[in-house]
Amino acid sequence: MRVPAVASSGDVTASISTCNCPNCGAAFDADPRFSQWCPACEWNLGSEPPGTPRALRRRARERARAERSHARMAARSTAGGRWGAEWVASQVLASLVHLWTLAVVAGSVWLLLSGSVFFAFLGLVGLGLAFLLRPKLGTRGEDPALVAPEAAPQLYALAARIAGELGVRPPARIRVQSGYRTDYTRLGVRQEVELTVGMALWTVLSEPERIALLGRELGRGRNRDPRRGLWLRLALDTLDAWYRLLMPDGGDELMLTRIERPGQYDMLPTSGVVRQIYANAQKALIEEVASRLLRTCALPVRLVRRALHRLVLSGSQEAEYRADDLGARAGSSRAVTAMLDMLFLEESATAYLCQQRALVGHGGVARPDDLAQALWNGLAGYLDSVPDIERERRRRLAARQGTAVDAWHPPTHLRVRLQAGRPEQPAAVPAESVDWPAIHAELEDARWRTAILVLGI
Numbered sequence: 001m002r003v004p005a006v007a008s009s010g011d012v013t014a015s016i017s018t019c020n021c022p023n024c025g026a027a028f029d030a031d032p033r034f035s036q037w038c039p040a041c042e043w044n045l046g047s048e049p050p051g052t053p054r055a056l057r058r059r060a061r062e063r064a065r066a067e068r069s070h071a072r073m074a075a076r077s078t079a080g081g082r083w084g085a086e087w088v089a090s091q092v093l094a095s096l097v098h099l100w101t102l103a104v105v106a107g108s109v110w111l112l113l114s115g116s117v118f119f120a121f122l123g124l125v126g127l128g129l130a131f132l133l134r135p136k137l138g139t140r141g142e143d144p145a146l147v148a149p150e151a152a153p154q155l156y157a158l159a160a161r162i163a164g165e166l167g168v169r170p171p172a173r174i175r176v177q178s179g180y181r182t183d184y185t186r187l188g189v190r191q192e193v194e195l196t197v198g199m200a201l202w203t204v205l206s207e208p209e210r211i212a213l214l215g216r217e218l219g220r221g222r223n224r225d226p227r228r229g230l231w232l233r234l235a236l237d238t239l240d241a242w243y244r245l246l247m248p249d250g251g252d253e254l255m256l257t258r259i260e261r262p263g264q265y266d267m268l269p270t271s272g273v274v275r276q277i278y279a280n281a282q283k284a285l286i287e288e289v290a291s292r293l294l295r296t297c298a299l300p301v302r303l304v305r306r307a308l309h310r311l312v313l314s315g316s317q318e319a320e321y322r323a324d325d326l327g328a329r330a331g332s333s334r335a336v337t338a339m340l341d342m343l344f345l346e347e348s349a350t351a352y353l354c355q356q357r358a359l360v361g362h363g364g365v366a367r368p369d370d371l372a373q374a375l376w377n378g379l380a381g382y383l384d385s386v387p388d389i390e391r392e393r394r395r396r397l398a399a400r401q402g403t404a405v406d407a408w409h410p411p412t413h414l415r416v417r418l419q420a421g422r423p424e425q426p427a428a429v430p431a432e433s434v435d436w437p438a439i440h441a442e443l444e445d446a447r448w449r450t451a452i453l454v455l456g457i
């Protein structure tokens with residue numbers, strides 16, 4: 001029961017056929033390159049990743065929290081947002097973390113000056129720890145991903161123009177990485193803005209969507225994200241550093257090895273089995289004591305870290321919605337919604353790039369003269385050829401799984417829903433007013449560098 005049709009885009013040609021759902025009988029389009037699924041009854045859509053009952057309950061709680069935060073943001077105008085009790089609590093907790101760091105330093109100095117060799121040694125250890133775990137403002141040394149301002153004046157000018165429209169600081173540094181992600185960081189004592197753009201995402205976005213992307217990232221300069229506040233960010237970094245120190249790799253692997261049953265010894269002579277079990281038991285005991293000790297020391301750090309994360313989380317997610325609003329102001333509502341919609345295709349983009357890497361690795365394809373152009377144009381053509389039925393599957397699957405860019409972002413489907421519900425906004429920076437060919441030329445080196453990274457050659 002197949003009616004072949006042909007959809008073609010760029011150099012990628014796909015044949016779409018019609019299938020009938022084995023569950024409800026409804027007809028749906030199918031592309032042999034992707035999973036078949038039924039939009040009517042969601043047969044074969046895919047399910048949530050499996051987990052323990054506890055993990056599932058936690059996920060359900062996170063989802064309910066994300067829905068509540070979405071509802072709050074949807075009820076507010078785009079300019080809304082204020083500090084609440086959670087913000088005050090998080091600042092108090094962050095202050096306590098900094099006081100703790102100060103106390104470690106002061107205590108260590110006191111021990112160092114105590115006169116006793118043993119205490120002086122402890123003091124030195126304490127100072128060493130404080131130095132290792134000190135809050136860091138962030139610096140970057142030699143950075144191959146950096147696109148220097150003098151090499152890309154038009155790109156920097158565009159970013160500065162968008163920043164001007166939004167009333168935020170323009171980026172002092174723009175980096176281009178190979179992936180599908182963007183990032184916004186503040187570095188150094190002057191807290192300069194560093195923007196990181198993923199070449200894969202940049203390539204597949206349309207011009208207005210690129211403006212929306214830059215706008216939403218730069219908008220993080222004024223979206224009142226609690227994590228961007230220096231005080232809180234340094235406290236979170238300090239807690240992370242303590243946690244990594246006390247819980248290297250976590251104790252989970254130890255737990256797993258202890259659960260294993262000794263059935264593997266069935267084939268050995270009995271005395272050998274007993275010796276083996278004793279040796280294993282002794283090793284496990286030592287490991288367990290060490291692991292428990294570390295866990296006990298790490299417990300307060302873990303609790304404070306979790307509390308601070310919890311306090312900051314909803315504020316951070318709401319700030320990401322605000323950044324989307326600022327992206328809409330820069331590049332229009334339509335552009336920001338389309339840009340967010342492209343995030344659902346991250347897995348498809350990654351799969352395409354991995355496939356190209358494998359093909360080049362096995363010498364399966366002749367290398368074109370312009371590798372970079374072939375790779376990035378190929379990616380854009382491929383994503384362009386993804387049929388609506390697959391795009392819809394990705395959207396619904398992401399909604400079902402609550403997929404987000406990371407734990408600090410709201411689930412992407414809620415971000416799309418919020419923007420779709422906002423009143424239509426025109427672009428403050430129209431795409432027609434930008435010299436795109438010049439920007440394209442400025443990114444030539446970055447395209448080559450990232451293509452070589454992706455292809456592993």
Ligand SMILES: [Zn+2]
Binds near residue numbers: 021038043
């Ligand atoms: Zn069906």
